Amino acid sequence: MSKESKGKNNKNRLSKVAYLILGLILLIAGVGMTVYRIYFLRTRMNSTDVSKDYNSTYVFVVSDIDDEFMREAYYAAKEAGKEKGVYVELMGNGLRGSYNKIDYLTMAIASKPDGIIVEADESPEIKNLINDAKSAGIPVVTMLVDSSDSERKAFIGPNYYDLGKMYGTGVYNVGSSVGINVTVLIPENMSEANRNNIYQGILAEANAGPKTYSIDMKLVNCKSMLTTEEDVRNIIYNDKETNIFIATNPDITTCTYQALIDYNKISSVKYIGYYKNASVIKGISTGAVDATVILDSEDMGNQCVQALYEYINNNYVSSYIPTGISLIDKSNVENYLTDK
């Protein structure tokens, strides 16, 4: 190859390389800028269009949106809803003002959802609101606590007799070393029927052994945390005979635990709580709390969505759906300690 043709080839190669580089850079720049735009827009649009992704909306109304048990139930409901194309909204989540269950239920009705899941009670206000919702064409299911006189479509919660039996098992387990006096702290607004169911359940299980326990039921004003605390403290302070205390709702559990510590009764009496939280679980592991009865929150949340969905689609649902109950004591507390 002559020198000249070599030079020509080199020149051709140089020009080809120049074209190639130029083309490549323009391509990379174009693609890069486009990808960048799309990526950026995606980060901006990192949201779900409720109306597009979901077919319907259920509102989840609870008295305390920060309650751990209710949060667990809500997340389970939300997941269950997602599978069915239902957006489950926790009413009051994100609101700045502080509201009670009645406010939340009012807002929920005004927001015209496809269904409402409410942690009810037997108060007439709740009953009226549930009936209003029904009039507005919104089906309501109650959970944990029922509003049995209302026009709710179903109640998803514990079977109180089963609950009582679970307490009875606890009494049976822990009561061998102490006396026979059992005090059950019951929320004032619990229906008479439920109270009886619990009582009967405890009796059935606790007295299955050689011991016969004397069961006393004391009502606690649960309108607010302050009244609950006041009542629980009074009961424990004035009590001289009780060997085993049983709490039947989360607030009563917390207040009783604190009062027993404060009045230095923790080592002399046995204590069975209701519901689990970090301090109760810790109490069980250290021996300060003997046992606690828990409901399966996830099962409850899930069942609520299933029930509403079933009613909306089939126009029928069973009016009572029980949720799982279990007892945590020293023998199985390990499982819950390793839990989150």
Next chain:
Amino acid sequence: MAKSIFKSKFKKLTKQLSVNKQLSFAFALTIAIIIMVNLLVFAIIDRELEDHDEAYASNKYNSKLSEEIKTVHDNLTEYVLTKSTGAMENYYKDIEKLKDLVHEMNLSDNDEMILGMQHDLVSMIDEYISLTEKTVQSKRGRNVLKYKESYESASKMEEYILDYIYSINVLQFQQNNDRYDVMKKSMHYLEISSIIFIILITGCTFLLLQYFSLHITVPIEKLADNAIAISEGNFDTEIAVSDRKDEIGVLSRTFSEMLVSIKDYMAREKKNLEEQRDIRERELKMEAKAKDAELKYFLSQTDPHFLFNTLNAGMQLAMLEGASKTSSYIGNVAKFFRYNLKKDNGVTNIEDELKLVDYYMAILDVRFGGEIKLVKDIDESLLYTEVPKMIIQPLIENSVNHGIRNMEGKGVIYLSIYKEADKVIISVSDNGEGMSSEIREKILDGTYKKPEGDNNGNGVGLINIISRLRLFYNSDDVVDIAEKCEYGGFEMNLKIPEKGPRE
């Protein structure tokens, strides 16, 4: 395929443009690329800035919506309290405004929770509007119980709505802040990527410019290389003739044509010179042959064997008759002629040449009765120097015939052989008549012609010696005729190279 067609068309176009236009095109193209890149970057930055503006648009909307709800409720309250027509008109006007405003609500571009709340808000505002309408209707119908109840419900709903708007606003503000941070970061990346992009494009544009520059300068450089090669005498340099239509194409074509013209001219000149040389060569050969023929003519004038035998017979006869002088004379004559008959390729040495001179002088002694004297001054060491045959005796003969034969008094011939530098000088001089400078010049340059009727052949003999010596030694500087002789007559010096003839 399409690309190659485009490329060839592009090349064709650039080849047809003048250099000035080609350069302008290159600069315009590079500037256009840079401007385009800048515009692209500006467009993207502009879009980013728009996003920045949009970031807080939702907050503005919320505050507007909140104000509108309050206005509607104020009007409602005023109407409930005063039942004034103005308040009612204002209420209806603001209700429409509120409805329009609700339609403008951006129900996308938010996270799930905000979106859920916005849907609730829309329904609640709807509920609120129907409650207010119910209130107004009841008020107009003077149903105190009913309007009181619905007014309270509406007030409660307004309270919820305002809190909803406020809460959504706070959540959106947080969301927008997050977005603003993302945008700030993205602006930063954009800045860096734009800088890199512009640098890369500038680099590429430089390469492109370089390509254009090479497109123009490479043919010129090639022409310059060709010109240098030609100036160094390499006329066979191949010039790639460009088919470009620009000045460079013109330059390369005319340069190529010029080279062809020069080559033609040089070939013609060379042919002329060769022809002239051939003519001269032929002339010289003819001249040499003529001289050779002349010499042969002289040598063939007598039959040497016959002469030699005759002389021997004469010598023997003289001895029988007791004439010893005659015998010696005839013996010398015989030896003189025998020398000429020796087969020696025309080369001998100085000693033999001196012997011949002795024979000749002995003959002359008899002829001229001792009137001619030869004085020899010989460097004995030079006797074996090789010389062409018959170069000394003809010189002596020349001195005898032209120098001293016709003079009065005793003629003396001086023969001296000596070394001077790297040459052996054989000098023959006499005290005779000498030679005119005209003849001397003619003899030296070989143009001397024998005068009509002169049968001695003397000048011719000298010319013969000179030309033989020149041929033999391949040199012009082999002979010298002195303008003035030390002894008053003619003096000729042969300058024999000691090392023999040149190769």
